[in-house]
């Protein structure tokens with residue numbers, strides 16, 4: 118039996134990279150998945166033919182997007198066990214040159230959008246936890262939640278925000294048997310990083326930095342998210358799961 122047999126999950130950012138791999142893995146493990154991504158993404162085609170995955174095109178920052186996304190999961194599948202908030206964007210600029218637009222875009226997707234979707238999903242997660250004994254929130258942060266790099270002020274602030282949001286969710290929702298945890302990917306080959314990591318000189322630097330001497334693949338992070346989403350993680354909450362192949366072990 119799959120590790121998510123009988124579960125219903127929302128996965129955001131599911132058209133590419135980590136979200137795409139996670140939607141697929143969750144479905145393989147028995148879940149029914151609402152796969153959410155922007156209307157201009159490949160969300161309507163990338164999971165075509167997978168009977169356990171329903172595509173839902175929405176920009177999570179839309180005013181009524183959280184309502185529509187949760188309503189779609191409940192309408193299609195009847196309940197919600199797992200909310201995997203994974204959609205994210207990056208952007209680089211030195212603070213001195215960073216525009217309000219860049220700051221707001223990065224933080225708007227990575228933290229504000231996540232917060233608003235959590236808020237909307239909590240009643241459904243509580244209802245499911247009352248019925249089944251558990252429900253889950255899993256959020257994607259980054260090793261940039263605790264490290265940094267040049268030009269990443271908005272991204273680092275947003276990912277540290279994911280940590281603070283998730284730990285508080287864990288505290289507030291524990292008594293309802295809802296866990297909230299976050300994964301911190303290291304350097305992962307995905308839509309966000311492909312252009313850089315396709316350059317051998319950049320790829321080699323990051324491969325060398327990791328103890329395991331390779332870039333991560335989206336499936337590596339999907340497996341971490343699966344652990345946190347599964348029943349095996351019943352007593353894990355407020356946890357920061359670093360999945361970076363040892364990238365951040367040394368200074």
Ligand SMILES: NC(=O)c1ccc[n+]([C@@H]2O[C@H](COP(=O)([O-])OP(=O)(O)OC[C@H]3O[C@@H](n4cnc5c(N)ncnc54)[C@H](O)[C@@H]3O)[C@@H](O)[C@H]2O)c1
Nearest residue numbers: 130133134135154155176177204205259302305307308309
């Ligand atoms: N790739 C890495 O090295 C790395 C490292 C640490 C953290 N992360 C985080 O992992 C998560 C997934 O990124 P990825 O690496 O798979 O990149 P990706 O670009 O391949 O996938 C991100 C997906 O999120 C979607 N998305 C972005 N904004 C959205 C919005 N407003 N509404 C709905 N969907 C939206 C994109 O369309 C895209 O399909 C992000 O939160 C990212 O910050 C990635």
